[in-house]
Amino acid sequence: MIGGGVSGLAAAHRLRKLILHAELQLFEASDRLGGPLFTIAHDDSVLEQGADSFLIKTPFALDLCRELGLSDELIPTNEQHRRALVVRGGRLVPVPEGFVLMKPQNLGAMLKSPLLSPLGKLRLLAEPLALVPAAVNRPGYDESVASFATRRLGRETYERLVEPLIAGIYVADARQLSLAATYPEFLEAERRHGSLWRAIRAASRQDGRDEQQQPPAAAARYGQFVTLRGGLRTFVAALVDTLPRQAIRLRTPVMQVERHAAGRWAIKTAPGAPLEHFDAVLIAAHAPQAAPMIQQCDAELARNLASIEYASSAVATLVYHRQDIEHPLDGFGLVVPAIEHRPIVAASFLTVKFPSHGPPGRAIVRVFSGGALQPEMVDRDDHELVAIAKQQMAELIGASGEPIETRVIRWRDAMPQYHVGHVARVEAIEQSIAAHPGLELAGNAYRGVGIPQSIHSGRQAAERLAKQLST
Numbered sequence: 001m002i003g004g005g006v007s008g009l010a011a012a013h014r015l016r017k018l019i020l021h022a023e024l025q026l027f028e029a030s031d032r033l034g035g036p037l038f039t040i041a042h043d044d045s046v047l048e049q050g051a052d053s054f055l056i057k058t059p060f061a062l063d064l065c066r067e068l069g070l071s072d073e074l075i076p077t078n079e080q081h082r083r084a085l086v087v088r089g090g091r092l093v094p095v096p097e098g099f100v101l102m103k104p105q106n107l108g109a110m111l112k113s114p115l116l117s118p119l120g121k122l123r124l125l126a127e128p129l130a131l132v133p134a135a136v137n138r139p140g141y142d143e144s145v146a147s148f149a150t151r152r153l154g155r156e157t158y159e160r161l162v163e164p165l166i167a168g169i170y171v172a173d174a175r176q177l178s179l180a181a182t183y184p185e186f187l188e189a190e191r192r193h194g195s196l197w198r199a200i201r202a203a204s205r206q207d208g209r210d211e212q213q214q215p216p217a218a219a220a221r222y223g224q225f226v227t228l229r230g231g232l233r234t235f236v237a238a239l240v241d242t243l244p245r246q247a248i249r250l251r252t253p254v255m256q257v258e259r260h261a262a263g264r265w266a267i268k269t270a271p272g273a274p275l276e277h278f279d280a281v282l283i284a285a286h287a288p289q290a291a292p293m294i295q296q297c298d299a300e301l302a303r304n305l306a307s308i309e310y311a312s313s314a315v316a317t318l319v320y321h322r323q324d325i326e327h328p329l330d331g332f333g334l335v336v337p338a339i340e341h342r343p344i345v346a347a348s349f350l351t352v353k354f355p356s357h358g359p360p361g362r363a364i365v366r367v368f369s370g371g372a373l374q375p376e377m378v379d380r381d382d383h384e385l386v387a388i389a390k391q392q393m394a395e396l397i398g399a400s401g402e403p404i405e406t407r408v409i410r411w412r413d414a415m416p417q418y419h420v421g422h423v424a425r426v427e428a429i430e431q432s433i434a435a436h437p438g439l440e441l442a443g444n445a446y447r448g449v450g451i452p453q454s455i456h457s458g459r460q461a462a463e464r465l466a467k468q469l470s471t
């Protein structure tokens with residue numbers, strides 16, 4: 001196993017279930033397992049440095065937590081304030097009720113929202129009149145999120161809502177982000193119904209049949225997020241506990257993966273280090289780091305892996321006395337549209353989402369900067385990043401006084417960027433891999449960036465390997 005992040009740990013766990021006596025070695029380049037799951041416990045606070053929760057709609061993470069005996073540790077999000085806020089002209093405005101990514105499901109809420117101008121609302125209403133380009137029916141059609149959202153919903157809805165929500169999730173440039181790789185259901189809705197409005201109406205007719213009272217959309221969505229009482233490190237610790245200690249090799253980057261005769265593989269960890277031989281190798285590293293490892297074995301595969309771009313971000317955590325923040329914090333966090341020209345991408349109110357993550361009377365705020373649009377921010381020093389975060393929180397949520405505690409973490413090249421054409425590239429990668437029995441790839445670079453998808457990717461790769469090894 002190469003890579004001890006979420007996918008690699010999930011794959012190692014699965015492999016040892018499938019092959020009881022597997023002699024597994026897990027190589028991790030850094031000095032820590034868990035990848036983007038990294039919790040610091042400090043002063044009765046659970047300071048999440050990376051991901052703070054995971055989705056349960058696709059149940060891969062939830063199922064694994066249960067399998068690991070963590071059911072009693074799972075906690076849902078706060079039942080109050082289940083919505084996101086968007087910055088408009090320096091003020092915070094709630095995402096209109098019912099708006100999901102690109103679907104304005106509640107027209108009344110959109111029309112009442114101060115987020116859009118009257119002209120922007122008119123354009124949004126005209127969505128069913130927007131033409132459907134003939135190209136969308138071509139097999140393998142792809143387009144950027146920016147282009148699709150602009151031509152269907154209008155520039156204003158794109159700039160004020162779609163861009164900050166979607167670009168926030170992927171810390172991406174929406175003008176390059178692939179719709180086919182991120183939300184293919186929107187392309188499908190346009191193909192089938194010629195309009196998103198008509199697709200929504202068709203879906204609600206379907207729902208109407210089972211007579212169920214639907215909860216408000218945002219509340220329902222945030223009900224889909226859960227975390228663990230002590231933070232997500234609990235999950236990493238439980239996974240690691242299932243592996244034998246001697247299987248884990250920290251600070252051991254892999255340089256080369258070689259294919260040997262008779263279905264054997266070998267890896268080299270340092271110049272001059274002896275080759276280590278295995279029946280199979282699973283690479284769960286970042287794609288551009290995997291590329292040089294398999295360069296000699298398959299140059300085309302290496303080229304495709306190397307061409308997947310990544311973005312970086314920095315997170316400043318600020319712990320305030322709750323009374324030092326004027327804003328009611330009646331949302332889970334805020335997203336910042338690029339057109340607002342602020343040096344941050346988003347801020348998340350950790351203790352609003354998960355009140356038990358901090359002691360009473362504290363507010364833990366996580367401020368994100370960097371991403372594909374402001375890559376230089378990640379190179380600022382800790383002091384500057386904290387100063388920027390404090391200034392932005394003073395302006396946006398009226399935070400005053402000194403934070404009780406501050407932390408900064410940089411996530412360099414952590415978020416793969418699914419650019420237009422990503423799906424075709426992943427298909428080419430999967431074809432190359434199929435030609436190498438005993439070699440598999442897993443991770444968030446291919447078919448989904450979230451924790452559940454990363455677990456699924458690792459688990460599936462482990463299952464393919466186990467099958468190959470047993471025949």
Ligand SMILES: CC1=C(CCC(=O)O)c2cc3nc(cc4[nH]c(cc5[nH]c(cc1n2)c(C)c5CCC(=O)O)c(CCC(=O)O)c4C)C(CCC(=O)O)=C3C
Pocket residue numbers: 054055083084085095099100101165168169170171218221312313314332333334335345346347348349353368411414415449450451452453
């Ligand atoms: C900065 C940032 C990153 C990048 C981190 C980095 O790389 O540095 C990120 C990643 C992600 N966010 C994700 C998903 C979502 N985030 C949401 C909501 C929010 N994100 C926010 C910020 C960020 N989020 C914020 C301030 C909110 C508002 C409320 C809150 O603070 O919670 C919502 C609800 C939106 C709605 O209202 O509909 C969803 C569905 C998934 C995919 C998960 C999967 O698919 O498994 C990923 C990787």
